[in-house]
Amino acid sequence: MTRRRRRSWMGLVGIVLLGAAVQGVTALPGTGTTESAAFIAAVAVSALALFAQIAVTSAATTAIVGLPVAWRSVLAWTGVILVAGILVGILVPLALPLVAVAAACVLPAAARGRRGALRGVDVFRRAPVAATLAAVVTVLASVLTWVFAxxxxxxxxxxxxxxxxxxxxxxxxxxxxxxxxxxxxRPEPPSGRETRAQDRGEVRR
Known part of the structure; x- marks a missing residue:
């Protein structure tokens, strides 16, 4: 394991531990009954901690696989995902697992600086079986996380x-x-034209 990947793993573990500690403190019983200024401060700290955790996790996982991190893209899309999650949680809470799947597609694409991070969903075209399995596991993990909470x-x-x-x-x-x-x-699957060209080349040989 390279030094960069080792640091990335340490950062990933560290942000998970730090995020849990901050969220645990801001969720202490009685926080919601404090005066409005203290309550607003606790909510703001919780939201910022969640934003930081999502962004750093996205960056760390990208660095672990050996790719450079596009921080501007990560921060921008983390904000978009967080706002979308809050809105969906208020309006249609049962759809939150789908937001998790969307985030899992978009954030890795954003972290590597891919143009049009929304194109991250084309992982279902490049690796349909693996991506579908990952989506099902993500939905189930979201439900289990709610049960655990x-x-x-x-x-x-x-x-x-x-x-x-x-x-x-x-x-x-x-x-x-x-x-x-x-x-x-995952690499792009060969198109039908490329496959036929390869077949003709093999026949000629």
């Missing part, structure tokens, strides 16, 4: 419940994003 809130008191649920969410999210990042490296 509810269970940890019920059985773990205070900040421990928040830390545990965010540790789970951060670790699972990082592993899934690394999987999707590797999927983005």
């Amino acid at each position: 509810v269970a940890s809130g019920l059985f773990l008191a205070g900040a421990a419940g928040g830390v545990a649920s965010w540790l789970w969410a951060g670790a699972v999210g990082a592993l899934l994003l690394l999987w999707w990042t590797k999927l983005q490296d």
Whole structure:
């Protein structure tokens, strides 16, 4: 393992731990009953921590696979994904797993500086079976993360419940994003014309 990849792994683990600690503190019981200024501050810190965690995780997984990171693109698309997630969570909460799948397609493409990060969804064309499997696993992991968050809130008191649920969410999210990042490296499938040309070349030989 190269030094750069080792640092990337350390950064990935570090941001998961730090994110869980921050989210656990901002989710302490009674935070919602404090005066408005303190409550707004806690929400802002939580949102900024989540933004930073998503961006750094995207960058770290891209660096782990040996690619340079386009930070401007990462930060911009992280903001878009976060806003979209908040809106969907308010309007159609059951659709949040689909937002997770969309983010898993877009963020790796954005992190490598690909023009038109939305084209990250063409991973389903390049590797249809692997991408479909990854999408199903991502949806199931999103549901399990919600179940784990509810269970940890019920059985773990205070900040421990928040830390545990965010540790789970951060670790699972990082592993899934690394999987999707590797999927983005799948080569383009040969077109029908290229395949026929190759077949004719083999016949001539």
